[in-house]
Amino acid sequence: MGLFDSLLGRSKPKPPRLDALFSLPNAALTLEVAAGFHATGIGSVCYRGAEGAPFEQIQVQLTQLLSGASPERVDDSYGWTWLVLRRDPSDVAGLVTELHAVNSTLEDEGFGPQLLCSLIGFADDAGRRLALVYLYKRGTFYPFAPVPGAEQKRDNALELQIRAVVGGDLPIEPDVTRWFPVWGAPGLDAPPALPSA
Amino acid sequence: MAQTRFRPDRGLSFRMGLTIVLLFLLYIVLSAAIWWIFGGSGGGVGVALIAFVLPLGLLWGQWYYSDKLAMAGMRAREVTPEQAPQLHAMVDRLCALADMPKPRVAVADTDIPNAFATGRSPDRAVVAVTTGLGRRLTDAELEAVLSHELSHVAHRDVTVMTVASSVGVLAGLLMRSAMWSSMGRGRDQNSGLIFLVATLVGIVVYAVSFLLTRVLSRYRELAADRAGAILTGQPAHLMSALTKISGDMARIPERDLRAAEPYNAFFIYPAFTDKVDFASLFSTHPPLEKRLEQLGRLSRELGQPG
Numbered sequence: 071m072g073l074f075d076s077l078l079g080r081s082k083p084k085p086p087r088l089d090a091l092f093s094l095p096n097a098a099l100t101l102e103v104a105a106g107f108h109a110t111g112i113g114s115v116c117y118r119g120a121e122g123a124p125f126e127q128i129q130v131q132l133t134q135l136l137s138g139a140s141p142e143r144v145d146d147s148y149g150w151t152w153l154v155l156r157r158d159p160s161d162v163a164g165l166v167t168e169l170h171a172v173n174s175t176l177e178d179e180g181f182g183p184q185l186l187c188s189l190i191g192f193a194d195d196a197g198r199r200l201a202l203v204y205l206y207k208r209g210t211f212y213p214f215a216p217v218p219g220a221e222q223k224r225d226n227a228l229e230l231q232i233r234a235v236v237g238g239d240l241p242i243e244p245d246v247t248r249w250f251p252v253w254g255a256p257g258l259d260a261p262p263a264l265p266s267a
Numbered sequence: 268m269a270q271t272r273f274r275p276d277r278g279l280s281f282r283m284g285l286t287i288v289l290l291f292l293l294y295i296v297l298s299a300a301i302w303w304i305f306g307g308s309g310g311g312v313g314v315a316l317i318a319f320v321l322p323l324g325l326l327w328g329q330w331y332y333s334d335k336l337a338m339a340g341m342r343a344r345e346v347t348p349e350q351a352p353q354l355h356a357m358v359d360r361l362c363a364l365a366d367m368p369k370p371r372v373a374v375a376d377t378d379i380p381n382a383f384a385t386g387r388s389p390d391r392a393v394v395a396v397t398t399g400l401g402r403r404l405t406d407a408e409l410e411a412v413l414s415h416e417l418s419h420v421a422h423r424d425v426t427v428m429t430v431a432s433s434v435g436v437l438a439g440l441l442m443r444s445a446m447w448s449s450m451g452r453g454r455d456q457n458s459g460l461i462f463l464v465a466t467l468v469g470i471v472v473y474a475v476s477f478l479l480t481r482v483l484s485r486y487r488e489l490a491a492d493r494a495g496a497i498l499t500g501q502p503a504h505l506m507s508a509l510t511k512i513s514g515d516m517a518r519i520p521e522r523d524l525r526a527a528e529p530y531n532a533f534f535i536y537p538a539f540t541d542k543v544d545f546a547s548l549f550s551t552h553p554p555l556e557k558r559l560e561q562l563g564r565l566s567r568e569l570g571q572p573g
Contacts, residue, residue: 077287078280079422079490083497084366118364120500122569148356149407149501184500186364207366222352247369250359251348 083183087209088173090241091166094190097202097211097239098162101192104235107200110191111159112257115172118184119151128179135175136168144256150186154256165190173206189214191257198225200232201258202240203249210243211236214252222253276493283486287431290479293472294434300468301441326436330429334371334393337385343375343395354401357410358394358417365414365498367421370394380404380512384416385425392420400512407501408508415495415505422494424487431483435476442469485553492558493565500569502562509562513555 075081101107119125129151133141136155144152153172157165169188176182185206192200200215213232217223229249233242243249252258329336338344348355354372362369370384370392378399386392394416401409419425442465496502 076423077427078283079424079427079487079494080280081365081418081421081494081498118500120569121503121566122571124570124572125500147406148353148360149410150360181500183364183497186360205363207363245368248363250363250369251356253352253356 084207086173086177086182086185086206088170088177088206090209090211091170091173091188091204093240094166094202094204095163097236098190098192100236100239101232105232106194107192107198107232108194109159109162109165110193110257111157111161111165112154112191113157113165113169114152114154114189114255114257115169116150116152116186116188116252116255117176117181118149118186119145120181120184124179125181128175128181132172132175135171142256146254146256152256162190187252189252189255189257198228199258200228201252201255202232202236203252205243205248208243208248209241211240212243212246212249214249214255214258216251216253216258222251224251279486279489279493283483283490286479286483286486290431290434290476290483293476293479294437297434297437297441297468297472300465300472301437323433323436326429326433330387330426333425333429334386334391337383338373338393338395341375341383341395341397342377343373343393345371345373345393353406354396357406357413361410361414361417361498365417365421367417370417370420374398378402382412382416384419386420387425388423389420394420403511404508405504407504408511411495411499411501411505411508414498415491418491418494418498419487422487422490424491427487428480428484431480432476435473435480438469438473438476440469442466442473481551484551488552489558489561492562496562496565502566502569506559506562506566509555509558 098109102109119129129143132153133143136153142154142156144154146152155165155168157168169190173182173185173188176185187206188204189201190204192202194200197218198215199218200213202211203214204211213229213236215225215228215232217225236242346354351372351374354374358369358372368390370386370389371394373393373395375395375397377397379397380400380403382394382396382400384392384394394413396409396412400412404412492505496505499505
């Protein structure tokens with residue numbers, strides 16, 4: 071925000087950046103080969119629901135648009151809405167395309183600034199869970215790995231390992247203070263999907 | 268492609284800009300007066316420098332340590348994500364949505380429902396809520412209050428208001444130093460005149476700058492309301508939070524509230540409510556109806572199709 075906007079107390083809503091999401095399929099391959107994590111086929115978009123009828127209509131529209139990916143709407147305890155999409159785990163590119171459809175619909179209707187983050191789920195054979203979180207406002211990713219079975223504990227070692235592994239494929243958020251935890255994010259606590267045959 | 272649904276509020280920006288320009292003009296008038304009075308009386312410039320630099324240094328310190336001072340004054344303590352997971356999660360998400368660095372989070376143990384933001388820059392900011400606020404508001408309302416406070420941080424309101432109030436501090440000094448210098452030099456006619464002019468200029472400038480800073484403070488509250496409501500996309504929750512807090516503020520006994528008064532400038536709702544009618548002229552916060560009216564307008568903009 072510029073000096074002038076500060077002086078006049080005008081913070082402009084920040085538009086989202088959508089493009090970096092398309093580098094995910096490559097990163098998924100790298101994760102599979104280098105770290106043994108495979109995609110679960112679950113992806114989600116988290117946004118801040120606005121009040122008013124127009125936004126409600128857009129949500130209905132979104133559900134119809136994504137009927138192929140059996141979208142599920144979850145309102146979390148913090149007042150945010152998650153749109154959870156399920157796809158064949160082998161089809162990360164298809165999942166990303168559908169996530170992008172949600173993003174561009176919201177943006178076209180003037181609700182782009184409401185987008186918070188997107189999660190793409192991964193799991194390894196030992197049952198560890200991992201999500202790559204995409205921050206719309208920054209255009210960057212960070213890994214989030216809750217410790218299985220523990221209450222609100224992050225596996226920082228795993229997260230840093232994943233950062234090193236996918237750092238070449240994805241723009242990783244350099245400021246680790248912005249790697250905020252997404253406890254209880256839908257799709258993250260579910261049992262790992264079976265590896266694709 | 269519409270980037271955002273909200274229409275810019277040019278009127279508010281204009282009024283705020285005008286207030287800042289007026290304050291700046293006042294500052295120039297005051298500087299000229301100081302120069303004329305002390306420069307004209309000969310040899311007083313050095314004394315004047317010491318007299319003015321020292322108190323302005325204090326003001327600077329008040330700004331520089333604003334986070335520590337306000338926290339100590341309100342007996343607020345910083346809390347870790349483990350101590351207040353929900354509060355932190357709310358701040359985390361709002362900061363990610365607004366793309367701003369996460370401020371520290373603090374809690375003040377008092378039943379007065381209130382919240383404040385302080386700190387000299389967005390990187391050094393603290394956002395604090397009282398325990399009374401958490402008890403009275405729903406989660407959605409608490410989040411609306413937090414987004415109002417985060418907007419104060421984003422707008423650098425601590426810095427803006429400190430700079431704005433420095434004009435008043437200078438004017439107050441002018442009155443006092445005119446008094447000292449006239450006492451020091453005895454009672455010849457010349458110094459008597461200087462004393463009179465300096466006191467008059469000081470009084471007028473002080474009064475005008477006091478009003479202007481209050482006007483500016485109210486505009487910045489409205490700006491923070493607006494930005495906060497746009498951030499969450501839910502003006503209604505901020506409306507209900509403000510209504511609840513203001514109702515409670517009126518019921519709480521006054522003695523406790525006076526203790527919180529000096530920190531009002533950065534509160535969401537002023538703790539000390541004057542009962543005199545002209546209070547709105549001196550108030551740091553706009554009246555509730557005005558705030559609700561603005562938020563209602565935003566809410567209607569969200570209800571319009573297309």
